[in-house]
Amino acid sequence: MGQQEKVATSLAGTVSEEISASLTAVDAELARRYPGDPGTRQPVHTVYVPGDVFEPGTLRSWGDQALAALDEHAPDAASFAAVLGIPEELAGPVHDRVRAKLEREPVEDLRIDFEDGYGPRPDAEEDAAAARAARMVSEAYANGTAAPYMGIRMKCMEAGVRDRGIRTTDVFLTGLMEAGGLPDGLVLTLPKVTYPEQVTAFVRLLEAFEKAHGLDAGRLGFEIQIETSQSILAADGTAAVARMIDAAEGRATGLHYGTFDYSACVGVSAAYQASDHPAADHAKAVMQVAAAGTGVRVSDGSTNVLPVGPTDRVHEAWRLHYGLTRRALARAYYQGWDMHPGHLPTRYAAVYAFYREGLEPAAARLAAYVAKAGGDVMDEPATAKALSGYLLRGIDCGALDTAEVARLTGLTRADLDAFASPRRGDLTVTAP
Numbered sequence: 001m002g003q004q005e006k007v008a009t010s011l012a013g014t015v016s017e018e019i020s021a022s023l024t025a026v027d028a029e030l031a032r033r034y035p036g037d038p039g040t041r042q043p044v045h046t047v048y049v050p051g052d053v054f055e056p057g058t059l060r061s062w063g064d065q066a067l068a069a070l071d072e073h074a075p076d077a078a079s080f081a082a083v084l085g086i087p088e089e090l091a092g093p094v095h096d097r098v099r100a101k102l103e104r105e106p107v108e109d110l111r112i113d114f115e116d117g118y119g120p121r122p123d124a125e126e127d128a129a130a131a132r133a134a135r136m137v138s139e140a141y142a143n144g145t146a147a148p149y150m151g152i153r154m155k156c157m158e159a160g161v162r163d164r165g166i167r168t169t170d171v172f173l174t175g176l177m178e179a180g181g182l183p184d185g186l187v188l189t190l191p192k193v194t195y196p197e198q199v200t201a202f203v204r205l206l207e208a209f210e211k212a213h214g215l216d217a218g219r220l221g222f223e224i225q226i227e228t229s230q231s232i233l234a235a236d237g238t239a240a241v242a243r244m245i246d247a248a249e250g251r252a253t254g255l256h257y258g259t260f261d262y263s264a265c266v267g268v269s270a271a272y273q274a275s276d277h278p279a280a281d282h283a284k285a286v287m288q289v290a291a292a293g294t295g296v297r298v299s300d301g302s303t304n305v306l307p308v309g310p311t312d313r314v315h316e317a318w319r320l321h322y323g324l325t326r327r328a329l330a331r332a333y334y335q336g337w338d339m340h341p342g343h344l345p346t347r348y349a350a351v352y353a354f355y356r357e358g359l360e361p362a363a364a365r366l367a368a369y370v371a372k373a374g375g376d377v378m379d380e381p382a383t384a385k386a387l388s389g390y391l392l393r394g395i396d397c398g399a400l401d402t403a404e405v406a407r408l409t410g411l412t413r414a415d416l417d418a419f420a421s422p423r424r425g426d427l428t429v430t431a432p
Contacts, residue, residue, distance in 0.1 A: 033246070034293035037389070037421045038253075041396045042297050043108035043149055044351050045338045046256070050117040051129040051152070054110075056136055059147055063106025065341035067099065069307065073314045074345075083315045084322045084346065086353050093356055098348045101398050106344055108397070109149040109335075112137070114168050115156070115191050116261075123164070130168045134175025141183040151187035153225075157198035166205060173220075177213055188222040189256065194230045196240060196247035203249050221251045223299075227258030229265045232283050242290040252296045255287045256337075259301030275301050275324055275336075284333060300328040302337035307346075318346045325350035334393060348397075355394030362387050363408035366419075370411065388419035 074080035081091035140146035155165035206220040234240040263273035307317035394400035
């Protein structure tokens, strides 16, 4: 221990300098293309409501309908857990948190739909609906009744509906500006993207709007909806979705899988169109790899099996939705679509069970990593990052409490942010 080792080198110092200089462009490209997770809260779902159906009370109505479904079809923790197969020790905590969530914040992300859920309408009618949507969204943020994230899905950039989609986007955004400005939780969804050039065209549209209103460049971001086979595999054999992220010029915030349009596009018959079909798994796996490290989040699609009718049918639909949601979470698709208020109980039950059952093991592994205590798993920094991200997602959605995570890990919220992402570490996020 007392003997000092002799350190010898063979290379001149200029070698390292020359290598670094040769990689300067690569370093810059890595930083530009792969900035990492943005550190913001990701909603666990997106709810789609047609543009002519959305009302000021829509969010509360969804929560009330979901609570009524629980009261009618699974009135207590034991019966709800029995339907879904939730372990006995989690039955109470999951049930209580689901009910509290439905009372406090039933919808995390709302998209007012002017595409498939709205359909073709006379121009004057869609104009009025888009203006009305802007007014109601602004009012919701002003009076505290908004979901954390809200926005619209316009019609796509295909020739037949392009002008209509552009105009609806303009009417909606202009309405927000006239009502006081763009809310922080604003989200736009561009559907049925087939070519990267369509993404570029939407970027140009948003740039023009920003310039017209003196907004900061890049203020408007958007999600890209993956609903066609060409968006996964281009004619030249490349992964078009990766080129779409690049074409968004830093504005892409998410890739959303469209279960039924994509399934139909690749020839899956209606009876077998589902988010766990092999075709869906392939598409989402390509999306996941393309988005990794870019800061763009991936969202699963939806199920069209609605929990309505007699109790036995509701239970069957609940079990299906719960299983699909748990399957998606295990595959790191932390967001999905919900199409009916009856899906909310099982969305939150699946999410809460996923985080609560893993709380103690994840916390113990992270605490051991911080303390360098070892244990039966030798974790790497990347795993510590994943463990922190897991706990943060659980806190953000209401599955976990900051205090219980701190008690089990010895870490503050800021500590978790710093482990999960340097960018997150600079942010203050208030859990719901």
